[in-house]
Amino acid sequence: MAVAAVRETLDRTPLLETVGLRRTFGGLVALDDVHLRIFHGEIRGLIGPNGAGKSTLAGLIAGRHKPTAGRILLEGRDITRRSGPERVLLGIAMAFQIPAVFGNLTVFENVAAAAQRVLLRRPLDFLDLRARRLAERVAEVLERVGLQDARDELARHLPYGHQRLVEIAMVLALKPRLVILDEPTQGLAPDEVAQLTALVRDLSPEATVLLIEHNLPVVLDVSHRVTVMEGGRIFFEGTPAEVEADPGVQRVYLGAGG
């Protein structure tokens, strides 16, 4: 059902498009001529062997780094020159591969720091007149990721997997249009993985998801379409079934384990 709906939108403007995106570090070419299109409401899986350029691509979309060449378009508007903080306000938010949380703040504070970015927009808001609304939004997000009981724990005291969930909560609190998740299931217990998968599935179609993962069953299960990268380029794109069946993909990636 979802696949058909996505096929319908293929003629419309993509939510996010990269045009000839290229990123080099010194002599190393991390990304080479990447043309990616992600459509509204889809869950796009992004897979590939280590060093394929997945995180680099995600980082460029989120605004962590500037591309060496190429453009990034958000609903047709060129956002290549926009900084990371600006892109958050435009609706792009990313959870990193190594979970980044504010160690000496509580879980509540971590998520509040994110939520207030979108709730408190005007200088007067900083007089904390909306404390209750902020608390409500934080509680809502914490419930969604299942961390409501850890509310007052210091983030650095949490186990790795829970820190990852805190970060995802922070991303969700920003109410982004495009959610980028970089290997979110890494370090999670199996039941947490299932919970996360359900969470990701639930994000669509209100939000759009770019999901980088090594956990193939999860990716193939939850994505509408999958992009396969290798050596800085897009190698193959298709539905999960198509990806699983393609011999090229098997050779490059699936055969090598994952």
Added chain:
Amino acid sequence: MTGGRALALHLGVAAVLGVLQFVLPPFHHGMVTRILFFSTYAMAYNLLFGYAGLLSLGHAMFFAAGMYGAGLPVYYLGMGSGSAFLLGLGSGLLLAAAVGAASLRASGSAFPVVTMMFGQVSYLLTLHFNWITFADQGLVLVDRLLPLHLGPWSVPLTDPAVRYVLAWGLFTVVLWVSLWIVRSPFGRILVALREHEERARMMGYDPFRYRWVAVCLSGGVAGAAGAAYALSFGYVGNAFASILYSIYPLLWVLLGGAGTTLGPLVGVLLMTYAVDVVSGFTSAYLVVVGLALVLVTLGFPQGILGRVRARWWRWLP
């Protein structure tokens, strides 16, 4: 609720300090007055160091800006104390805005070095413009200070009792303001930037903007402390612009507990008396300052209230 305990504690501290002026013998009365002024300065420093995580080694320039910004107009132009105070505060604020805009372009270890250089320049400028500032000899304002006019009363600022009230008043105001800031969304952003700048940046916060505001606040309050000090003691001297008075707030805050609202007061209290005692024995009493810095960095980086907060009183702001 944790908020209640914190509020009660701060009220209690302010109240005790307020009452103390009636029971202290003259020597300690004067000591506590100075401690209150320096605690205000230390709280300003704490905002930048303890919460935003920025190590300034030139903060004396803001204190001195306030001092000279208030003292020079009084000395040369016969300005009234109220306006002079505002001018001093404004000087600290303006200098902080300028220095912050420049210094924040340097990150990591470069920031402390840059602030140290700017701080040194300020000190050297007071020497260079000796003919205005009379350098370390200083300007004595006492005769030129007009009493503060509050309605029908004429209040002589340099009267010890008045001085204490002024110091206490400024301290209390700044204490409340800092308590409010650190628990506000703005305070949260500062800590987030300190804890994980990249994450905060990718959450929509431009590090430069928020840190710059922190520098301005910190410099402005430091300037206010300097202005009030100059007007109350009727003296402006460039010793307060020297690097020693940039190191003092660092030590006070570290010792008392960086990132706690009451830590600065504790640090100032301890070090002021420690230095006083040691200076009775030797003229090299500043070795205490050096040793304290080393020992605190090595073994006690949380500081007194920081340790208290970690071990027993989690709710301590």
Added chain:
Amino acid sequence: MTGQLVLALLEGTTSGLLVALTSVGLALAFGILRIVNVAHGAFFMLGAVLAWGITTATGSFLLALSLAPVSVMLIAAVMDRLVLRPVRYASGPTIVATLGLLYVLEQLTLALYGPEARAVAAPLAGTVELPWFGYSIYKLAVGAVSAFLLLGTWVVVTRTSLGLRMRATQQDPEIAQAFGVPVYRIYSLTFATSAGLAAVAGVLVVPLQQAHYLMGLDALLVSFMAVVLGGLGRIGGTVAASFLIGWTDGIVSIFFTPTLARIVASLIVAFVLVARGGGLVEGS
């Protein structure tokens, strides 16, 4: 006129060599240990003060030239072991700790040596007769000793296996350690050397300048300037910047008061760092 030019050149070169000797240690600390050692000027001062003490007590400047730097190196080694290593050379704590150590060293010197400035007679009297003027033999010796030590440092760092280990540690301490480089020992040795070089400069300067417990502050400022202008940790750059400072020093002191010169120097350090943006030691 040629005479004045030659004099200016000689003075500038001697000055530049001394500045280089003072600053190279700081460059090594920046480059290899990646720390800002605020107490660096204190090593220079200690060298001078100890030189005065040894020379006055024994009458031998040569003895001072050998003993004082070694003593300072020992002090530095102790500092490294007791203070720097426990905080693992982390940038914030190191700055604060070396600041504290600066005060301790200065104040101890004040207590033991006093607040006065004291001089020592130059060990080599007399002048070398040039067509235009006579130039102090001692100053020439100072230049020679400085040049020798600088060359020696360069040779050690670029040509010996010790130097190789130092550069490996600078590149990547973790990988170096994995390859068997005793990283912490290299740190201690480098730190002690940085102190020793500054101390020698202090010793050499005493007959020219007088030893005073606060003289380290100017040495620190000058070192900062040389290191910052020289590219933060690059020895060659630091030496080049030192010569620039040495050669302009003569002109500067004609037009500027010492206070103004210090103001300008501090502003130069600040603005170079600001213009450069970014960090200090994490990638130069």
